[in-house]
Amino acid sequence: MVFLIRVQLREDYSNLIFYLSPLVAVALTLFFGSFIFLILELSPIESFKIFFISPISNSYGISELFVKATPLAIIALGLSYCFKNNIYNIGAEGQLTMGAIFGGGIGLLLNDSTSVFLLPTMILFGALGGAFWATIPAILKIKFNTNEILTSLMLTYVALFILDYFVVGPWKDPAGYGLPKSMPFPDAGRLPVLIDGLRVHIGVYFALIICLITYIIYNKTLFGFKLKVTGLSTKASQYAGFKYKNLIFYTFIISGVCAGLAGLFEVSGPIGLLYRDISPNYGFTAIIVAFLGRLNPFGIILSSLLIALTYLGAEDAQLFLKIPSAVGFVFQGLVLFFLLGTDFLNKYKVFIK
Amino acid sequence: MQSIVEFKNIYKAYPGVTANDDVSFNIKEQSIHAILGENGAGKSTLVKILYGHVKPDSGEILINSDLAIINSPSTAKNLGINMVFQHFSLFESLTVAENLILGMNENISLVKLKDKSKTICDKYGFNLNLNSPISSLSVGQRQSVEIVRSLLNNPRILIMDEPTSVLTPDEISKLFKIIKNLVKDGLTVIFISHKLEEIINLSDYVTIMRNGKVVSTISTQNEDPETLGYKMLGYKVSKAKQVSDINFSKDIFNIKNLSTQSQDPFTINLNTIDLNLKKGQIFGIAGVAGNGQKELMEILLNENDYEFSGDIIFKGLNINNLSTFQRKSLSISYVTEERLGHSAVPEMSLSENIFLSMNHKSEFKKGDFINFEKINSYASDVIKNFNVDTPSYNVKAGKLSGGNLQKFIIGREILSNPELLILSQPTWGIDAGSEAFIKKTIVELSQKGVSIIIISHDLDELLEVCHQISVLYEGSLSNPLNVEDINITKLGKYMGGLFD
Numbered sequence: 001m002v003f004l005i006r007v008q009l010r011e012d013y014s015n016l017i018f019y020l021s022p023l024v025a026v027a028l029t030l031f032f033g034s035f036i037f038l039i040l041e042l043s044p045i046e047s048f049k050i051f052f053i054s055p056i057s058n059s060y061g062i063s064e065l066f067v068k069a070t071p072l073a074i075i076a077l078g079l080s081y082c083f084k085n086n087i088y089n090i091g092a093e094g095q096l097t098m099g100a101i102f103g104g105g106i107g108l109l110l111n112d113s114t115s116v117f118l119l120p121t122m123i124l125f126g127a128l129g130g131a132f133w134a135t136i137p138a139i140l141k142i143k144f145n146t147n148e149i150l151t152s153l154m155l156t157y158v159a160l161f162i163l164d165y166f167v168v169g170p171w172k173d174p175a176g177y178g179l180p181k182s183m184p185f186p187d188a189g190r191l192p193v194l195i196d197g198l199r200v201h202i203g204v205y206f207a208l209i210i211c212l213i214t215y216i217i218y219n220k221t222l223f224g225f226k227l228k229v230t231g232l233s234t235k236a237s238q239y240a241g242f243k244y245k246n247l248i249f250y251t252f253i254i255s256g257v258c259a260g261l262a263g264l265f266e267v268s269g270p271i272g273l274l275y276r277d278i279s280p281n282y283g284f285t286a287i288i289v290a291f292l293g294r295l296n297p298f299g300i301i302l303s304s305l306l307i308a309l310t311y312l313g314a315e316d317a318q319l320f321l322k323i324p325s326a327v328g329f330v331f332q333g334l335v336l337f338f339l340l341g342t343d344f345l346n347k348y349k350v351f352i353k
Numbered sequence: 354m355q356s357i358v359e360f361k362n363i364y365k366a367y368p369g370v371t372a373n374d375d376v377s378f379n380i381k382e383q384s385i386h387a388i389l390g391e392n393g394a395g396k397s398t399l400v401k402i403l404y405g406h407v408k409p410d411s412g413e414i415l416i417n418s419d420l421a422i423i424n425s426p427s428t429a430k431n432l433g434i435n436m437v438f439q440h441f442s443l444f445e446s447l448t449v450a451e452n453l454i455l456g457m458n459e460n461i462s463l464v465k466l467k468d469k470s471k472t473i474c475d476k477y478g479f480n481l482n483l484n485s486p487i488s489s490l491s492v493g494q495r496q497s498v499e500i501v502r503s504l505l506n507n508p509r510i511l512i513m514d515e516p517t518s519v520l521t522p523d524e525i526s527k528l529f530k531i532i533k534n535l536v537k538d539g540l541t542v543i544f545i546s547h548k549l550e551e552i553i554n555l556s557d558y559v560t561i562m563r564n565g566k567v568v569s570t571i572s573t574q575n576e577d578p579e580t581l582g583y584k585m586l587g588y589k590v591s592k593a594k595q596v597s598d599i600n601f602s603k604d605i606f607n608i609k610n611l612s613t614q615s616q617d618p619f620t621i622n623l624n625t626i627d628l629n630l631k632k633g634q635i636f637g638i639a640g641v642a643g644n645g646q647k648e649l650m651e652i653l654l655n656e657n658d659y660e661f662s663g664d665i666i667f668k669g670l671n672i673n674n675l676s677t678f679q680r681k682s683l684s685i686s687y688v689t690e691e692r693l694g695h696s697a698v699p700e701m702s703l704s705e706n707i708f709l710s711m712n713h714k715s716e717f718k719k720g721d722f723i724n725f726e727k728i729n730s731y732a733s734d735v736i737k738n739f740n741v742d743t744p745s746y747n748v749k750a751g752k753l754s755g756g757n758l759q760k761f762i763i764g765r766e767i768l769s770n771p772e773l774l775i776l777s778q779p780t781w782g783i784d785a786g787s788e789a790f791i792k793k794t795i796v797e798l799s800q801k802g803v804s805i806i807i808i809s810h811d812l813d814e815l816l817e818v819c820h821q822i823s824v825l826y827e828g829s830l831s832n833p834l835n836v837e838d839i840n841i842t843k844l845g846k847y848m849g850g851l852f853d
Contacts, residue, residue: 008425221721222712229709232701233694238656239687240709241678 008349017346022292022303025338032338033331042321050320051313051331061312063198067270068308070203071096071262071279073301075286077210078258080295081251084218084227089252091137091152092259093283094159095130099260100267101163102129104274107189107267108171108182118188123264130260131253133159138252142245148252156283167275181275191269203265207301210258214297227251259283280311281329288336307332356418357382357510357541358403363412365398372398373409374565380558385532385542387552387573389585390562390784396545397439399562400512403543404436405429433509437499437516439545439755439782440693443487449498450483456502466505473504477531489619493524493642493810500528504535511535512543515782517551523848524641529555549578549585549785561585582785601631601820604669605804606773611663613648613828621645623652623661624828628806630773635795635805637819638830639812641848645828646808650777653806654687655680667773682713686771688763690778690808692755696762699751703743704732706750707765714769731768739764740790756787763791767798774798777808792818812844826850 034044055061075092082089103126110118137151164180173183191201218224230237230247237244266278289307293299314328356379363376372395380386388396401407403414405423414421416432423429426436443452454466461469467483474481479497487495496516503511517525532542532555546552552559553573561568561584568584608628615622623645630636640646651659656677665672672680681687689696697706707728711717717724717731732746741761743753750758759779766774779795780788795818799805808825809815815822821833824847831852834843 006425006427220723222718222723223721225705225708225712225723228701228705229698232698235656235691235695236698236709238677239654239689239695240712241676241681243676 021342028338029334055312063200066200068311069304071282073207073304074262076289076300078255079290081254085251094156095133095256095259096263096283097159098133099126099130099263103264104267107185126264127257130256134252134256184273201269211297359415361413378570385556387544387556387559394562395565435503435508436512439514445488491643510541549581603632606630607666609664613661621828626830633802635819637815637822638808640825684772686766688776697750703746735764756783775806
C-alpha cells in the first residue's frame, strides 16, 4: 500500500480566511507552545502569564514593547514593498547594520557637536547607509539577474563584519577597557524619548508615519498600483508599460531606507553607542512580521506588537522560568510555520490517496 | 449503441449563478458528441464535473450504466476519461517530453515514453519536437502537446474543450480524421465547440445548452449551421459585413524591411517584412501558428526590447525605440493573445484592469495619485457599451467568462480612441455571441477611421472582417491580398509558403 499525499488547487480560495489566518496561526502557536512548557514540566497557564501578560503589566513593560516593536514595524513596512513586488529581500539585517554604521559613524565623527542638526544628519545617513546596502543586491539583480535572496543574505554577514571591524578597530572607545564598543554618542545625537525614565522613543512616530504613507501609496498611487500588478503578473505589468527593473530598484531602496532608519534608531535610541550585537535579529524577524501582517501596513503594526511581545516574554521566561530565551525564537518560528501552513491549506486541498 | 455516459439531473450553482440546472442527457458509446452553447451556458462546468474537476451540488453520473463517483481528475482517468482543456496546463520551463510524462498515470521511462509519443505524433501528424521547452512553442503546438498527452493514457472517453480554435483548416481536417479514426477504434469523444459548421461536420450528436439548461440533444444529421445557431442563441447570428469600396489614401502605419537575427533556436526569425496600413483599413495577418506571429507581436508591442532591424513608422514617426508605454501614449492600442495574466490580471477588479492599460492617460491620474472616480465611470461605460455581462466593475476579471472578458478588454481599448488597434487572436476560445459582437465592433471601428491589424489563425474571421490579408510563413509575410479577390486555393498555397 502506498499512501500518496495529493495537493490540489482550490477554486474557491477565500479572502476572508486569508486575513483571518494570522489569528489561526497565533492560536495554534499558543496551543502547541503549551506542549513545550509541559515537556519542560512547567504549567502552561502560569508560563503563558509570564510569557505574554506579565511583560506588559506595567508602564515600563509597555514602553519596552514599543521599543521592540518600532524597529520591527519600520523594517517590515519597508520589506512589504519588496515582497509585494515578488522581490525577496531577506537582507534587512545587513541594511539595518549599515544604517547603524553610517548614521552612528556621523555621531562618532562629530563627537563634540551640540548642534540640533546632528541627529537629523545621523538619521539621514542611517537611511543612506541602508539604501546603499540594498542597492547592491538590486543592481546585481537588474544587471546580472542574480538571485536576490542569496545576495541580500550574504551581504548581511559582510555588513556585520564591517561593524565588527569598526568597533574593534578605528572606532573602539579608548576608555572602554578594550571592549569591542565605540564611545557613546553625544547627547545631541541621541534620539529623544517620549516619556522621561522610559526607553520608548520618537521612532514610534516614524513607524506610524511610514505606516500611513505606505497605506496611501499602496491604495491611492500609481506606484502602489505598479507593485500590485507586477506582484500578480509580470507579463501584465509589461503590457501596462511598467519597467520591472525600475520597480526592483525602488523597492530595494525603500526597504533599505527603512531598515537603515531602524538601525540608526536602535543605536542612537536605546543603545547609545555602536557595538557588536546591536540587533537581536530584528531584520530577520521583520520578515515574519511582514507576512504575519499580510503585507498590509496596519496589519504590520499589529503583528510587530505581537512579535515584540515574544522578545519580552522570552526575557521574562529566562528570568522567572529559568528557560533559555531562545524560546522566543521558537515561538516566532511556530507562528511563521502555522501561518505558512494555514495559507497553504487555504490555497490548496490536501488529501491522502 | 449503448450509452457510455449518462448525466442524471446534474445541478451546480455558484454564488449568483446556476451553472448547471437539472442537466440530463446520454452519450452513446463510440460516438462524437458535441456540446454547444454560448459562454456561461454551463458547458465547461458540465465537462469539468465529468472530469472530476468540479463537484456537482446534486445529480449523478453513470458510466456504462454504473454509478460513478468522480472526485478528482485521477479518478476520472482511472475510469478512462481524459480531457484536453481550453486553457493549457503545461509547465513552461519543461520540455514537451517532460510534460508528457507528468500526465501519465502509469510508471514509464522517459525513453519509452518518447517512443510512444513519437509513434502517436507520426501516426497523426503532430509536428512536435519532444525536446523543445514549452515556452518556445506557439499556442497551436502547445495544444498538440495537450492532445498527445491525453492520447498517451489510452482513454475510453476524451473530452475536448474548443480544440480547433487554434488550428489551421488543414490541421482541423487532420484532427477530425484522427478523431474519427480514434472513434472507430472504440473511443468516445465529447467535443465542446462554438463553431457550428465544425459540429455538423464532425459530430454525430449535439447537446445544446442555454443558461445552464439543456435545450435539446439531437442528431446532427438533419441540421445546418443556421438552424443550430438559432437553437443555441435563440436568435439569428448576424454576420459582420465589411464595406470594401472605401478609398484608402492616408498612410497610418508602415513596417519597412523588418528582420530579426535571433540565435535562439526556439524563435522564428522574421524576414524583411513590409506592411502598409491606411487610415480606416483592417489588415489581417493569417498563417499557421508558430510562423512568427509571436515574434511580430512582440516587436509591435515592444515589451522586452526585442532586437530587430528595419523601421516601424506610425504617422510618419519612427517608433523603433519607443517603449510600450510611449507607443500607447501615441494612441496605439493592443489586445494580446493571452487574456488572463497579460492583457488583464485575473485577481484584480475590472476597474483596476482599466487602469492597467490606461495608466498612460493623464485623465486617470492626479499627479502620482490614481483617479478612481474617472476609472470607475470609464469601466461602467465599457461594461454598458460592449455588453459585458457582470454585476459591477468591482468584480475580479478572472470571474468573467472568456467571451465577456474579451469584450471588456477590447471595449477598454476602443473607448480610449486609438488610431491604431493591434489585435492578436481576438476571438480565440470565446462563444459565438461574443465573437459576432466583437467582429461587428471591429468593422464599425474601422468605418470611423481607425486602422486595425488582426493577427489570427482563424481564416473565416479574417475573411469576414478584413480589407486585406497577408500570410505569415516561416517569418516571411506575403504580399497583401484584397479580400474580394481571394480564393481558397490561393490562400492555401500562400499558407504553405508559395507566395507570388
